[in-house]
Amino acid sequence: MIFKEYKPSISLLPYIETYWIAEGYAKTKEIDKIFPDGCVDIIFSFNQIPNNGALVPYLPNLIGTMTTFSEISYYQNISMLGIRFKPAGITAFTKIPINYFTDSKTDLTLIDTLFEEKFYAKLPELETSIAKIKHIDLYLNQRLISIFELNNQIVYATELIKKTNGRLPLIDIANRSCLSLRNFERKFKTAVGISPKTFSKIIKFKHTLSYIKKNTTESLFSIAVDCGYYDHSHLIKDFKTFTGNTPLHL
Structure with a gap:
């Protein structure tokens, strides 16, 4: 599996640690451990059927701050894109207490309006991961005019x-x-x-x-x-x- 990270634009650096992509193909079932890092991630999976049974395909999945390791299984096609926020960085975009999400995976469309439907509906149509990242970066930059002040x-x-x-x-x-x-x-x-x-x-x-x-x-x-x-x-x-x-x- 290929894993790469990309820095956000300068204006988003106070809030976002990195964008990342994970792509590849697993002939047999593989299991990876994810260690806690003190951050919140939003992950988009572009597999029609979630490999690990946890991520809702094509929708923003919020992965709360972890207090222990997590095991994720992969099989066949792997295509994911993530936004890793700096500690407390996501509070610029939502007023929901972040401890609400701790050690959990949440379909963000059910509880918050961080992303408009027309924004994430376009992501699967973009051909490359770089194009997807640029789309996300542009959208979040446009949100900066209405963000909440960080503590x-x-x-x-x-x-x-x-x-x-x-x-x-x-x-x-x-x-x-x-x-x-x-x-x-x-x-x-x-x-x-x-x-x-x-x-x-x-x-x-x-x-x-x-x-x-x-x-x-x-x-x-x-x-x-x-x-x-x-x-x-x-x-x-x-x-x-x-x-x-x-x-x-x-």
């Missing part, structure tokens, strides 16, 4: 957590975001979909996964200490939550 305190908090690889205590993040801890946790969950504690764990996990790939000879205990875990048992526990496996079996 800059929460956006700052997500960037601070990422910058520190999930190692900064929550009380410090709340203080630097000029919020009380209770108010910070409530606003963060509404905008990002998960608690700041869970988001920090996911960011730490992502950093550790990258660290392991670059330091293949280092001991698990040493990796745990270098990446901010109390010990290697805490690292293993998080990896089992987010991947279903230990770091040695990925």
Whole structure:
């Protein structure tokens, strides 16, 4: 399967992390694991019959912020396109609390009007993935005149957590975001979909996964200490939550 990412136009960078496409053909049933990343995706599937029984073909499927891994099966033709929003980025386009979608797949046409029917009805008619991405990018740019204001305190908090690889205590993040801890946790969950504690764990996990790939000879205990875990048992526990496996079996 071919997987490619494309950057949005400059005006959409505060809200969208990337566009992505997944295309190919699987002769036999294949299963992939998707790890949590703290983001919300909207996915369009262009298969007449959904390979994994989860995505509604041709309609916008919203994949909420994940707190654990997800398994997706593929068979025969694969054609998907996704919009990955930055943490809290989708709140510019909807007022529905994002924690409503956590760990779920939702047919967006049933609950929100983010996309007009004439917009997504045209997508299957476009011949190439690049043309589809340009169509989406143009549409979202046109929506910028009526978007909602992002909560800059929460956006700052997500960037601070990422910058520190999930190692900064929550009380410090709340203080630097000029919020009380209770108010910070409530606003963060509404905008990002998960608690700041869970988001920090996911960011730490992502950093550790990258660290392991670059330091293949280092001991698990040493990796745990270098990446901010109390010990290697805490690292293993998080990896089992987010991947279903230990770091040695990925």
